[in-house]
Amino acid sequence: AQSVTQPDIHITVSEGASLELRCNYSYGATPYLFWYVQSPGQGLQLLLKYFSGDTLVQGIKGFEAEFKRSQSSFNLRKPSVHWSDAAEYFCAVGVRAGGTSYGKLTFGQGTILTVHP
Amino acid sequence: DTAVSQTPKYLVTQMGNDKSIKCEQNLGHDTMYWYKQDSKKFLKIMFSYNNKELIINETVPNRFSPKSPDKAHLNLHINSLELGDSAVYFCASSHLSGLAPGGYGYTFGSGTRLTVV
Numbered sequence: 001a002q003s004v005t006q007p008d009i010h011i012t013v014s015e016g017a018s019l020e021l022r023c024n025y026s027y028g029a030t031p032y033l034f035w036y037v038q039s040p041g042q043g044l045q046l047l048l049k050y051f052s053g054d055t056l057v058q059g060i061k062g063f064e065a066e067f068k069r070s071q072s073s074f075n076l077r078k079p080s081v082h083w084s085d086a087a088e089y090f091c092a093v094g095v096r097a098g099g100t101s102y103g104k105l106t107f108g109q110g111t112i113l114t115v116h117p
Numbered sequence: 118d119t120a121v122s123q124t125p126k127y128l129v130t131q132m133g134n135d136k137s138i139k140c141e142q143n144l145g146h147d148t149m150y151w152y153k154q155d156s157k158k159f160l161k162i163m164f165s166y167n168n169k170e171l172i173i174n175e176t177v178p179n180r181f182s183p184k185s186p187d188k189a190h191l192n193l194h195i196n197s198l199e200l201g202d203s204a205v206y207f208c209a210s211s212h213l214s215g216l217a218p219g220g221y222g223y224t225f226g227s228g229t230r231l232t233v234v
Contacts, residue, residue, distance in 0.1 A: 032216045036225070043121075043207065043227035051218040088158065094216045094223075097165070102148060102172045103214035105223060107160040 002027040002095050006108035014116045021076040023091030032094035033074040039087045086115045121226035129232045138193045138229045140208030149191035154205040198233045
């Protein structure tokens with residue numbers, strides 16, 4: 001069965017510093033990978049996704065992620081963090097649902113990002 | 118215009134009651150989902166429907182009954198509410214599997230926070 005691990009439960013960075021959030025997945029086939037952000041009391045907003053092709057994916061709000069098949073990783077990065085980036089970040093793998101052509105997301109447990117001024 | 122809208126946003130109710138959460142999407146998607154986010158922020162799929170047909174039922178107690186009157190709506194009815202049902206419930210939608218290259222993946226609503234007392 002597929003799984004997603006986000007090793008860091010909570011990360012604190014200073015505003016303007018660079019950021020990397022780690023994500024490792026386990027899935028036997030070609031992974032479809034996503035990063036979502038959840039601000040307090042809000043829904044999930046898609047930051048970026050990887051389906052195929054270029055392994056470096058650009059997303060919204062200045063985020064990027066790199067798919068590394070050899071490491072089963074899809075880490076999220078941002079060169080300079082803004083205070084408004086404080087939120088919880090979820091990595092997810094999209095998989096086909098049991099013998100169907102339909103999909104579902106399996107999420108990691110999330111990483112809370114705190115940004116210090 | 119809100120792409121995926123859920124009502125109500127907050128729901129507080131007593132154990133044993135029956136309640137419903139409604140979801141509507143105006144994206145023209147044909148597949149809709151319910152996800153549950155528990156108190157530890159862990160997100161897990163519950164159901165998915167494609168064009169009113171049940172596709173995924175992820176071992177959810179039969180007190181939970183989704184209903185899809187048309188492909189733009191997916192409601193969740195919960196009978197005999199229990200304390201453990203307290204969670205945030207997210208509705209989502211996608212075009213077909215949500216995993217087509219070049220597609221938009223999954224769009225989530227802002228969630229319904231259910232508190233059972």
